[in-house]
Amino acid sequence: MPQPLKVIFAGTPDFAASSLSAVLNSHHQVVAVYTQPDRKAGRGKKVTMSPVKELxxxxxxxxxxxxxxKSEESLNQLASYQADVMVVVAYGLLLPQKVLDTPKLGCINVHGSLLPRWRGAAPIQRAIQAGDKETGITIMQMEAGLDTGPMLMTASTPISEQDTGASLHxxxxxxxxxxLVKxxxxxxxxxxxxTVQDDQLATYAHKLNKEEAQIDWQKSAQELDRTIRAFNSWPVAYSQLDTNTVRVWQANIVDHSSNAAPGTILKADGNxxxxxxxEGCLLLTQLQLPGSRAMSVKDLLNAPKNQQLFAPGHQFATL
Incomplete structure (x- = not known):
């Protein structure tokens, strides 16, 4: 068995907590954890710890x-742990060179794509949205650039036509x-x-925002299907219908042709x-109305007011 390493772990969300849990269950020693400051979250704006901090x-x-x-105090504190290596997973901070140089063996990163494709903040969702057939994990030796460091280890997985941002995450x-443990x-x-990355093959996974989740019905059903799946479970694709913001959690491409204007409801039933x-048509199967939870269309249409809202001929707003 290899010698145990003294590890500083830096990460914030659930994705990072999975890696921290694996290191804690290994023979390596986690000497300190770095995570983003506690922040207000949810409707009540309650101050919340990150999943990594809780663990x-x-x-x-x-x-x-x-x-x-930026302060000498923070750098001195980091150095005081005398770590062999620092593991960084979705931490949320770009680390300066002084930090990268502090651990004896430097800093390594767990990234949710097959680099150099999808460097940046949202590699999982962008891979689905772009229609990629596979993605994976890259363990990378960190350097000052954003996800540009040499690759140490990779593992791949196919992206199915049923995968969502949540399932792939x-x-x-x-x-x-x-x-990471390996x-x-x-x-x-x-x-x-x-292995040095080929910068000419690099693509950038821009951070997700709520505005881009608004559905543009003038796009093809195939494009919209990928976007809806990519944005499940955040920020969740949505569209305006009358005065209602309808969030679309699940949809399927169907073999159906229509000359109706994009966004027009053609049929509404339990299916x-x-x-x-x-181009083409989408069958919306799981929706969420304002003030309600996400539910199947079958359950949604049990309410007469919803049958009126989604009546054939009504049209979702177009961009």
Missing amino acids: AQEHHIPVEQPLNF DRLAEMGAKL ALDDIADNKLQA GILVSCG
């Missing part, structure tokens, strides 16, 4: 939450956790060889709500 506290591990690493989180073992044994697109 660290359960295991009685020191937690550091600097806003950045969970699968990659599990894959990344397993691959990478740490190989680093301890000095077995890993780095779903059939809507014309710029």
